[in-house]
Amino acid sequence: MINSHIVLLGYMGCGKTTISSKLETILNLPSIDLDQFIENELKMSISQIFNTKGQIEFRKIENRYLKILLNKKTKSIISLGGGTPCYHNNMDFILECSKNVFFIKTSAEVLSFRLFKEKSKRPIIKSISSISELKDFISKHLFERMIFYSQAHHIIDDNDKGADSVCKKIVSKLI
Template structure:
């Protein structure tokens, strides 16, 4: 079995769905953001604050290569920006993986992310629901080129993580 890589915008539910999918398939789950933070012994916010986004994106590429080489049959949830920098999407699509775009509408993402903006370095300044919607709309437009390269696309809105995981399982096997 190939590794399954979940990509999509921040707040789309990749980690939650990934855990459920891994349990359904009886394989390992790796949250790529947690993996990176464990390796660096710092939070993503600390890395952004201390070294900036470019440094962080270089770390992502380094650890993406590592996790793709070493992960044994796993569901791996990527950070929202991971596929969109350097040649990361090529690394994902050209390794022994199946990539899946966990797709959520802009409206749903804006609502989810507005509630959680304090924990996300890129969103800290989006201080009204309208600003969040505008930011997500623009950012998602820029990133959709990469996300749409995934082999499968699964729309999440209005569905439980278990329902999404079961759809993915059915489409894979």
């Protein structure tokens, strides 16, 4: 029996949404993507929110909806945005609400290849023009965010092993 929400965190492109969806089937728990939840609630894409309200306001909105999801009684699988744990004491709140927090650790090299194809959909990287520039950007971000990501209860090394492999590792560690 799973006694708390399962929270997936990691850099954008690490596969949180895909993994969450697969875990939903395996564990028969609802899966909620925080970014999609925000988009549905506000009837705007994350890019539109960034463009019209700015990053600071987006992080406030994100914090509010994170708290709503983590305070729900029904246990679920929650996949976070890459920056979610890094703002507004979110990581402390996440760790307080869940005993099943997983960091999907993926290298900057793997992430840069995954993300370069879809950078137009990602507000913080859409202006980057080359894979090497993107890899440098991601490496810097990962370094800055690692202090938050590494607080997760479990670190699952992905590096292109695939969502099924990551799901098996997560299921084996659930409390």
